[in-house]
Amino acid sequence: MSVTIKDVAKRANVSPSTVSRVLSDSSKISDKTKKKVRKTMDELGYHINFNARVLVQKSTKAIGIVMKHSASQSMQNPFFPEILRGISAFCHKKEYSISLTTGESEQAIFEEVIKMVQGKRVDGLIVLYSKEDDQVVPYLLEQKIPFVVIGKPASQSNQMMYVDNDNVQAAKEATEFLIQLGHERIGFIGDDPTFQVMQDRLNGYREGLLTSGLEVIDAYVKDFIYGTDRVKQIIDELVALTIKPTAIVISADVNAFAVMKELRERGITVPEQMSIISFNNTILSQFSIPPMTAVDIQTYQLGYEASRCVIELIHDTEMFKHSVIIPTIIKVRESTCIPKIAET
Known part of the structure; x- marks a missing residue:
């Protein structure tokens, strides 16, 4: 019984x-x-009847998570399990469950969001990206359902809550870190340029060069989406240059792993011939060969704060829409060093 x-x-x-x-x-x-009371519940083995609670409280106690890509693709990137760990930690604290979108395309993900909202399956949502021409965020604004974006919104930022890093400043500091080591020929390799975070990091890289009196060389600026073969072409193009970069800022560590692999296959050593600094500082960064210097964006904290913000918004839908900026830290490891030309 x-x-x-x-x-x-x-x-x-x-x-x-x-x-x-x-x-x-x-x-x-x-x-x-x-x-x-909670101790007594545990002792008696009481379990909440969630269906009954939804009927009484008109609340699901569930948060929808809108993935950047399909769940299968996203989980290949160590950034997403870490951000979900942060989200889950606060949700667990407040006894909320989470529901992930699992669509294999942007349209399928959007259709799942519609089902979540129209079917009243969740009390609020966390969107794990900010993107140009996105369907999800305008729809959530129109539906007036509580939601939080991870990343600076591409538009209408005053109408929503978001959690982010100062990605322009972080990329500027990463570039200046290389300059302080003595590098003057610095490249940038980004990922999908339609996402706001990549645009901000590219702008920060440019600012870092220009404020130090260095030229932005278009041939040094590349991008590729992880999992594609374009990385091979990018490294071929950089290696073929008469004046090659001696260091590269890379906008995501999964891309940095692919770049380092391609450099190694061409006999180009890191950091002696090419210094690498990446973003995210997921757990794999310290286990790469060599261990990677990275901008720690505090991924867990991004998820934790996004979860806290959306639950606060669920309980007070009229609260002031604000942003939360998580500080970044450069973790110096073995993938960066003084360039050989600066030593001679």
């Missing part, structure tokens, strides 16, 4: 209404009472 709210109330010596308020995390119940 299943344990009921009345059973919990009797054992904890409180009223059934108090147990209900604990389940909804009511501010009217003290932390001491909440702790006692």
Whole structure:
């Protein structure tokens, strides 16, 4: 026979209404009472009837996660499991579940978002990207459902909450780090240029060069989407230049792994012949060969803060729409060094 709210109330010596308020995390119940009731639930093996709670509270206690790409493609990038870990940590704390989009195309992901919203399957959503010509964010604005974007919105940023790094400044600092080592010929390899984060990092790279009195050389600026063969062509083009770069800023560490592999196959050593600094600083960065100097964007914290913001917005839909900027840190490892030309 299943344990009921009345059973919990009797054992904890409180009223059934108090147990209900604990389940909804009511501010009217003290932390001491909440702790006692929750301990009793654990002792009795009480499990919440989520379907009944949805009917009573008109709440799913679920957050929808809108993936940048299909789930299968996204999970190949260590950035996404880490950001989901941060999201899950705060959701668990507030007893929210999460639901991921699983579509294999942008249109399929958009259609899943519509189903989440129209079917009232979630109380709010976290969009894991900011992109030009995106269908999802305008739709969520139109539907007036609580949501938070991870990344600076491409437009209408004053109408929504978002969590991000200052990617322009972070890329500027990454470029200046290489300049301080003595590099003057610095390239940039980005990923999908339709995403705002890539545009911001490219702009920061350019600022870093220009403020140091160095020229932005178009032939040094490349981009490719991870998983494609274009990286081979990019490295061929850079190697074929009469005056080659001695260092590269790379906008994502998964792309940096692919670049380092291609350099190694051509007998170009990192960092002696080519210094590399990347973004994200996922756990694999410290295990690359050589360990990679990276801009730590604090991915876990991005997810944690996005989760906190959307749950706050669910509870107060009229709250001021603001941004949260997570600081970045350069983790210096072995993929960068003083260029040989600066030593002679």
